[in-house]
Amino acid sequence: MENKPLPFRFSRFVANLQPSPTLSLNKRAKELGAQGKNIVNFSVGEPDYAPPIQVVESARQALKDGLTTYGPPGGSLKFKDLIRKKFKSDNGLDFARDEITVGIGAKELLFHSMLTLLRENDEAILFAPYWVSYKDQIMAAGGVPKILPLPENPKKDGYIDIPKLKEAINDRTKLIILNSPNNPAGYTLTKENFQEIADVIAPHPIWVISDEIYEYMNFGGAHVSFLNAVPQMRSRTIIINGLSKAFAMTGFRVGYAAGPKKAIGYIKGLGDHSSTCIPPFIEEAAITAMELGFPVMHEKISALRERRDFMMALINEKIKLPYIEPKGAFYLFLDLRPVLAKSKLYAPSDSGGFCAWLLDEAHLAMVPGEAFGSPGYARLCYSTSRSVIEDGVNRLVKALENIK
Template identity: 35%
Template structure:
């Protein structure tokens, strides 16, 4: 990655920190699918983790009022006082967490919150435990900050959740953070209060380890699943937990770029230093919109959640009817993470052997015009992720194409 590249009469040399980091596989696949669509192919893209719904009108109206009233200037570095009040109220109302004003931070998306935290806390060689399958940005941010990602595979049999025993074995004197995402991207797996408790016990026994919890899909849960967050389960750990959230997923506000977190004031101050030298304050207009989202009615969020659940059920049922594919029923988010282990070794109509989940994803894009993301991109193979944040009609057609393409594979030969 840091090999010099000729640019005109000069050489451009990327920094060495980029050598272990590539462009997101999701973005690559989405980009290729978009290019195929531009060429006239009827590609169905199931790779993007973005709700297909529009931002609620009352949120857009709040942004318009802010612009008309002149709220278009710099704001306080890590969030306006008004937005922090709304975030504190949200944490209290939804999670039973009581944060002070100086224990709240706001950034340009939850991704920047994560980036600020890692940059503010990691020294070279510090370790960060990340269960897989995982959102790859976690590991890449750790690498950029000079840390070492420690990846722990989590199996389908355990609902893609981290076991306390695996966590305990992975902790070393250099461990700084454990990162947990519930409900999860890419698996949709979620931790109940009971599932969190064994992990809590391990953390209590290792006081040097901090916990970063990404709750961005908090409001997208199904089948009466009760969302839980660790800081509320074990108050004694609150002084080493950063609880990260945002408005992107629940309120269909991905482009507004507002993420937030609650945590110890010393950590929040250190994160503000990092942000002061990157983006400075988040967008003033987006902050006004986020206040309206957090303080507003939840009816539309619940209605959309029911729609996502219907789509989940549609996709899971369709995939489980395909020979060679199996898919667990996820507790939340808007992804399925299906195993294609039964297809490895089969042969495409043109004689190409499916050797991996990446091969299968490429085959679907090439022969069925369906774009999915291989599980290896998320650190666990052989699986593939489907984002069902699109219409039921598109999902039905995509599943029909996947079934048809899979049916054309020739059985593996045994010798």
């Protein structure tokens, strides 16, 4: 009998999934690199430096010690207590052990939060530019992303459009997602911003996910945690954080979530039935990182800040395009609309077309704003060396001279 494919419809959860645009761009950049092309890659989304050596040694030792079996689902008590200590000392927040859970990266915890909070056709509000996976995670959970655009002039009007937020809320709105410091725009939100947002949603039965994964990469002053700013939102807020960016541990895959016991219980339950636990030798490394704390990364983060200043100075001097003031994370969100408006080849917001051309012609990879719901912009990652930053900006200058 012939082995024909079944006339099969896959589940509604995956029907609308899009491949991650940042991952596919990185893939194309790597392909060109493999063909011997000298690529400047501003499209990456991770620190370019290694985690602290003590963290690596700790994982190595734990493997030697035989920590190769399943670990405690939702995180060991030791790790959870260190997370609680961190919330207390860095954010002034008290969480009990059953208000914390640990997962395979912030990404898994975000996904399990969507699965926990959303029912079919519930709306979740995203503020563009947003991190790419939120949208697909909302859809995979059966929800509907409602995307609010970046204000036309963010410098003047801010990053969150409060009147638009008010308008967007209806009976189906279940969730809003906040992300400060922000990927891709690098902006940070203030206590006043959070208070304004909380005032709008307080009368409605809406949850908040506050993704604070870039907390330590904050160059504009102390990080403001959502719940520290608006403690009255505690019964309906989940804070997501992790070690990927803070300790340059992206490949270790460790994240944590804090929130009301019931919701955290469900998020943990989803983890129990999917990944079970983080690998125990990884947990040992994560414990070491948390024990060392922020001071161990201080030098690296200062270096990151210098590179941000370097990229900003080069762009101010040579490119003279507007951008969102990057106060945190490690991205600069460049406004390409003034050049696209003059071009005959590209529509005024076609940063996707422009970035594809830039990669093929100038061998410079930047992520187009379309990936984050803000066409007309592009994300440039400055977590790379000064010489690469300089090379990339020079390529961009030349490309802009040749744009048709």
